[in-house]
Amino acid sequence: MCIAYLALGRHPDWPLFIAANRDEFHDRAALAAAPWPDHPDVVAGIDGVAKGTWLGVTRQGRYAFLTNYRDPAAYIADAPSRGQLVGNYLTGQAGPGDYARMVAATGNAYNGFNLVLGDGNACWYVGNRTPDPGPCALGPGNYVLSNHLLDTPWPKATRLRRAMDELPLGQLDRSLEPVFALLRDTTPADDTDLPDTGIPRDRERLLSSPFIVSEDYGTRCSTVVAIHASGRGFLGEISFDRHAGVTQRHDWPFTLDTGDRF
Numbered sequence: 001m002c003i004a005y006l007a008l009g010r011h012p013d014w015p016l017f018i019a020a021n022r023d024e025f026h027d028r029a030a031l032a033a034a035p036w037p038d039h040p041d042v043v044a045g046i047d048g049v050a051k052g053t054w055l056g057v058t059r060q061g062r063y064a065f066l067t068n069y070r071d072p073a074a075y076i077a078d079a080p081s082r083g084q085l086v087g088n089y090l091t092g093q094a095g096p097g098d099y100a101r102m103v104a105a106t107g108n109a110y111n112g113f114n115l116v117l118g119d120g121n122a123c124w125y126v127g128n129r130t131p132d133p134g135p136c137a138l139g140p141g142n143y144v145l146s147n148h149l150l151d152t153p154w155p156k157a158t159r160l161r162r163a164m165d166e167l168p169l170g171q172l173d174r175s176l177e178p179v180f181a182l183l184r185d186t187t188p189a190d191d192t193d194l195p196d197t198g199i200p201r202d203r204e205r206l207l208s209s210p211f212i213v214s215e216d217y218g219t220r221c222s223t224v225v226a227i228h229a230s231g232r233g234f235l236g237e238i239s240f241d242r243h244a245g246v247t248q249r250h251d252w253p254f255t256l257d258t259g260d261r262f
Contacts, residue, residue, distance in 0.1 A: 002147055002219075003210055004055070004065050005160055006116060008123055009140030011169040015262055016118075016233075018225040019164060019179050020065060021210060022054050025217050026242040032250055033223060033237045042090045043235045043252045045221065052083020056090045057225050057235050059257045061120040064089045069112025069129045070147040070197040082113045089117050100124040100135035107133075114145055120227075120262045125150050147207075148195070155189035160210045169226075176224050176236045176251075183222040184244075185210040213244045231256040 004020035011017070022045070024030065029048025033056070036042045044056025055065035064086045089099050096117045103115060107128035114127040116138070126135035130149060144161040146154050163182045171178070189208035197204065212218040219240055227233035232255045239248040256262060 002067060002207070002212070003156060003160060004067065004116070004145045005164040006123075006138075006143040006145070007141075007164070007169065008118075008138060008143075010142055013229055014169045014172055014226050015229055016063065016225070016227040017169055017172070018055070018063065018065065018223075019183055020055055020223050021183055021212075021219045022221050022223070023207075023212050023218060024220045026215075026220070030220065032221065032239050032248050033235055033252065034250065035252070036091075039091050041257070043254070044087070044090060045223075045237075047081070047083050050081035050083050052081045052085070052087045053090070054083060054086060055223055055225070056086060057227075057233065057254075058090055059254050061227065061231075061233075061256050061262055062090055062096075062117075063119070063225060063227075064115065064117035065145075066116075067114045067145050068147055069114060069127060069149075070199070071112045071129065072198045074112065076109075076111050079111045080109060082110050085110075085113065085115055086117075095119070096122050096124045097135070097137065100126040104128075104133060104135050114150060116143075116145065116150075120256075147197070154195055154208075155193045156208055156210045159185065159187065172226055179224050180222055180236075180238055183211060186213060186244075211244070213242075215242055218242060218244070227256070227262045229261055231261050233262070 002023035007017040031046040033045045041059040044053040057063040123138040144157045146157045194204045221239045223237045234253045
């Protein structure tokens with residue numbers, strides 16, 4: 001996953017809102033978001049190669065998403081799958097703070113990553129390229145995460161954040177189409193604003209839009225997760241082919257089984 005917007009407590013009716021695009025090579029096998037056969041309370045996609053995931057939610061109100069930190073010079077060929085960090089949290093019992101601290105203690109074994117995880121009580125951010133190696137709790141507010149550190153103002157991140165900040169979350173019950181439309185922004189950054197992450201300039205340009213379209217690599221799916229204050233929630237997802245054509249649409253509503261408000 002390459003870009004995600006997170007709103008915590010921004011709207012009294014919708015204390016959790018996540019809108020994200022997952023970017024990946026088109027030839028890499030993956031399953032669209034659905035309840036996991038061996039963990040039916042988990043709704044998430046599955047990477048067909050390493051069997052991890054990039055974003056998911058559970059009927060207990062646990063949620064997590066991960067982005068890669070773009071740093072080709074520090075690539076570890078035999079590193080463990082970063083997608084397991086999300087899957088293990090969603091299927092486990094550790095609180096988000098405890099889990100974030102466990103991830104921080106072993107994070108150097110992985111290639112660069114950013115991980116956001118939470119539940120109805122707390123939300124935490126942890127990465128293995130942050131100046132401060134410790135994880136941090138996230139309070140109410142709006143956040144954006146791409147392939148650098150949390151809230152790094154890359155053009156694509158700034159563009160998506162501004163658009164999502166203006167989205168009326170009170171209308172989520174009516175339709176998700178306005179959210180998906182904002183996620184499908186293919187506007188590239190100006191060359192003068194491109195980051196320098198150690199890849200060719202034309203590749204930086206390709207990756208500079210919130211939604212990426214190319215033959216070999218691009219946005220594979222757009223996903224929206226939201227939980228209402230009453231405890232009902234949903235995960236909605238659209239999958240795309242290499243030409244940005246829609247291949248699948250799934251909507252997974254749920255009600256928190258804790259009996260509590262979120």
